[in-house]
Amino acid sequence: MPAPRHHPPAAGSRSLLPAIAVVAVALAVAMALLLTRGDDAPAPPARATTTTAGSPSAGRAPARRPATVAARRARERAAWPRRGAVARRTRVPILMYHLIAAAPAGTPYPELWVPAARFREQVDALAAAGFTAVTLSEAWDAWHGDGRLPRHPVVLSFDDGSLSQVMAAGPALRRHGWPGVLNLTLDHLNAKGMPRWGARRLLREGWEIDSHTLTHPDLTTLGPDALREELAGSRRRLRERLGVETRFLCYPAGRNDATVRAAAKAAGYVAATTVQPGIAGRGDDPFLLPRIRVEPGTTGAALVRMARGEASAPPPGAAGATAAG
Numbered sequence: 001m002p003a004p005r006h007h008p009p010a011a012g013s014r015s016l017l018p019a020i021a022v023v024a025v026a027l028a029v030a031m032a033l034l035l036t037r038g039d040d041a042p043a044p045p046a047r048a049t050t051t052t053a054g055s056p057s058a059g060r061a062p063a064r065r066p067a068t069v070a071a072r073r074a075r076e077r078a079a080w081p082r083r084g085a086v087a088r089r090t091r092v093p094i095l096m097y098h099l100i101a102a103a104p105a106g107t108p109y110p111e112l113w114v115p116a117a118r119f120r121e122q123v124d125a126l127a128a129a130g131f132t133a134v135t136l137s138e139a140w141d142a143w144h145g146d147g148r149l150p151r152h153p154v155v156l157s158f159d160d161g162s163l164s165q166v167m168a169a170g171p172a173l174r175r176h177g178w179p180g181v182l183n184l185t186l187d188h189l190n191a192k193g194m195p196r197w198g199a200r201r202l203l204r205e206g207w208e209i210d211s212h213t214l215t216h217p218d219l220t221t222l223g224p225d226a227l228r229e230e231l232a233g234s235r236r237r238l239r240e241r242l243g244v245e246t247r248f249l250c251y252p253a254g255r256n257d258a259t260v261r262a263a264a265k266a267a268g269y270v271a272a273t274t275v276q277p278g279i280a281g282r283g284d285d286p287f288l289l290p291r292i293r294v295e296p297g298t299t300g301a302a303l304v305r306m307a308r309g310e311a312s313a314p315p316p317g318a319a320g321a322t323a324a325g
Helices: 011-036 066-079 084-089 117-128 137-146 162-175 195-205 224-242 258-266 299-308 315-324
Strands: 095-099 153-160 181-184 208-211 249-250 271-273
Touching: 084 137, 117 162, 117 299, 137 153, 137 181, 137 208, 137 249, 137 258, 137 271, 153 162, 181 195, 195 208, 208 224, 224 258
Parallel strands: 095 153, 153 181, 181 208, 208 249, 249 271
Antiparallel strands: none
């Protein structure tokens, strides 16, 4: 059998060999660097990440953006038309919510649950009617200082502290660039109630967090020492755990009397909210500010009428005396 024939490379092919060799060496060096890169090699710039709802990065402090929120809010306030004597005379409806979810079957107080879809309807109706959400601090500063208010202000307050307020109320308000007010019971600041990352998220989104005491007791039944701890202790723990300096108290279930109000003032609060229906204003007793209780059957149109003072808010009733607030 004839030996295989050997064909020497053509002259043109021989001229490419040096270039091919150079490219091969460069690729080999690059691969070696990639394979041997250690922890001491410079890392690429870190990409900004957003913590997804319900699953914050373990062991990592949430990214804080208070300066951005504060700057945006300051620009909004500067454009609000009510100021001076007009702002001081403006009455502000304070809405009272609890859980933003459908009430489970058999729950003892279903009127405290507002389904998320209903809540979005209510918020959208308020916005369409020209309302703008403010915090209680913004209303207070306008009543008693040089603060401004929008043409139709409204406060949306949420009692106790639950994850539904982060996962359902937060996004609905965020769509309009609105803050809420969380009246937080310190015993609820945990994984079963309001997780700490959730409270911090609300703060980053411009919410205000006020005191709802340590354990949500009937304050009128407490002795002086226990009353002082519930009131002054909750302010202290809000400061320690969340960095919040609150001036406002929400009475658990609205229960208060002259002794409780005096203790609240001594603890450093400047005002407190109740469960009594009405639209709040500067002329009210600051430690008896009324609120409008919002129920699951309250339509957006009905809520607008209540916020305008054109319809009566639901009275506290039996549930209001024991659980609401």
